[in-house]
Amino acid sequence: MAEEYPRNLTELETNFGTEEACRAYLARLRWPEGFRCPRCGGDRSWPVRGVLLECTACGCQTSVTAGTIFQDTRTPLPVWFRAMWWVSTQKNGASALGLQRVLGLKSYETAWAWLHKLRRAMVRPGRELLTGRIEVDECYVGGLEEGLPGRLNLEKALVVVAAQEDGPGIGRIRMRQIIDASAESLVPFVQDSVAPGNIIHTDGWLGYLPLEKKGYEHEVTFLRGSKKTALQLMPRVHRVIALLKRWLMGTHQGAVSRKHLDYYLDEFTFRFNRRRSRSRGKLFFRLVQQAVAVEPVPLDHILHPGAKPKAKPQSVVVT
Numbered sequence: 001m002a003e004e005y006p007r008n009l010t011e012l013e014t015n016f017g018t019e020e021a022c023r024a025y026l027a028r029l030r031w032p033e034g035f036r037c038p039r040c041g042g043d044r045s046w047p048v049r050g051v052l053l054e055c056t057a058c059g060c061q062t063s064v065t066a067g068t069i070f071q072d073t074r075t076p077l078p079v080w081f082r083a084m085w086w087v088s089t090q091k092n093g094a095s096a097l098g099l100q101r102v103l104g105l106k107s108y109e110t111a112w113a114w115l116h117k118l119r120r121a122m123v124r125p126g127r128e129l130l131t132g133r134i135e136v137d138e139c140y141v142g143g144l145e146e147g148l149p150g151r152l153n154l155e156k157a158l159v160v161v162a163a164q165e166d167g168p169g170i171g172r173i174r175m176r177q178i179i180d181a182s183a184e185s186l187v188p189f190v191q192d193s194v195a196p197g198n199i200i201h202t203d204g205w206l207g208y209l210p211l212e213k214k215g216y217e218h219e220v221t222f223l224r225g226s227k228k229t230a231l232q233l234m235p236r237v238h239r240v241i242a243l244l245k246r247w248l249m250g251t252h253q254g255a256v257s258r259k260h261l262d263y264y265l266d267e268f269t270f271r272f273n274r275r276r277s278r279s280r281g282k283l284f285f286r287l288v289q290q291a292v293a294v295e296p297v298p299l300d301h302i303l304h305p306g307a308k309p310k311a312k313p314q315s316v317v318v319t
């Protein structure tokens with residue numbers, strides 16, 4: 001579908017003030033070519049009991065929110081839409097306290113859980129791999145940060161970052177928390193982030209050595225013996241790391257626990273990769289589009305994250 005999104009708060013409230021309008025929008029984003037039965041792939045349905053759709057071919061009943069992060073929500077969709085608008089339009093990211101205030105939610109925990117649900121929608125299943133020349137380096141986040149006031153409420157966590165070169169500037173980024181700087185941690189990250197055949201620029205750390213065997217062109221800059229610092233030799237990745245630390249300290253006041261760090265990294269990446277987007281409405285569009293493309297996340301899983309949800313399920317059925 002053509003990218004259709006509200007340009008400002010007034011348009012949001014005018015166009016998405018009712019449950020029906022929100023549902024219709026979700027349906028256009030989820031089934032851009034029209035209804036698809038999750039069980040048999042049929043393309044015809046009739047409405048049943050208001051919000052359900054029954055496949056005319058196999059009789060399976062589903063709804064536009066089934067199998068998405070909105071599944072089983074008791075909150076009216078217009079409130080979700082306002083939350084997504086707010087999250088997309090906060091240039092520096094959204095805090096749970098901010099969301100709680102804006103929506104007038106009774107509990108901080110609810111706002112916190114909503115934000116975490118939305119963060120799951122910030123990574124598009126099957127997003128494309130980076131190409132070109134990519135700087136990759138790892139760094140510690142957490143503990144006492146030099147040059148930053150305060151302290152991250154986070155034991156030190158190791159994060160690996162890939163930053164695409166775009167002339168002297170930075171293109172798109174990817175990042176991940178890793179348990180150590182071994183090849184077993186670093187190489188899969190590169191494989192999940194960058195298409196083979198492209199150039200990976202790293203320091204001389206041994207953990208990056210297998211990259212060449214994996215089909216990458218590996219360019220190594222040795223820091224030892226060089227008068228330049230890591231910051232000068234790999235300026236993009238280090239700039240991203242500095243921005244990430246500032247963001248964790250600023251927007252979230254350092255209140256990020258290590259078990260949830262991955263999802264904050266996803267949010268940072270989502271915002272960073274769209275930082276040049278002229279319209280905030282476009283971010284809203286992407287967020288809603290991805291919200292109907294990722295699996296629902298039970299609260300239990302949000303509080304105790306283990307494995308990340310995988311790609312969109314094709315078989316979730318409401319009966």
Ligand SMILES: [Zn+2]
Nearest residue numbers: 037040055058
């Ligand atoms: Zn069917």
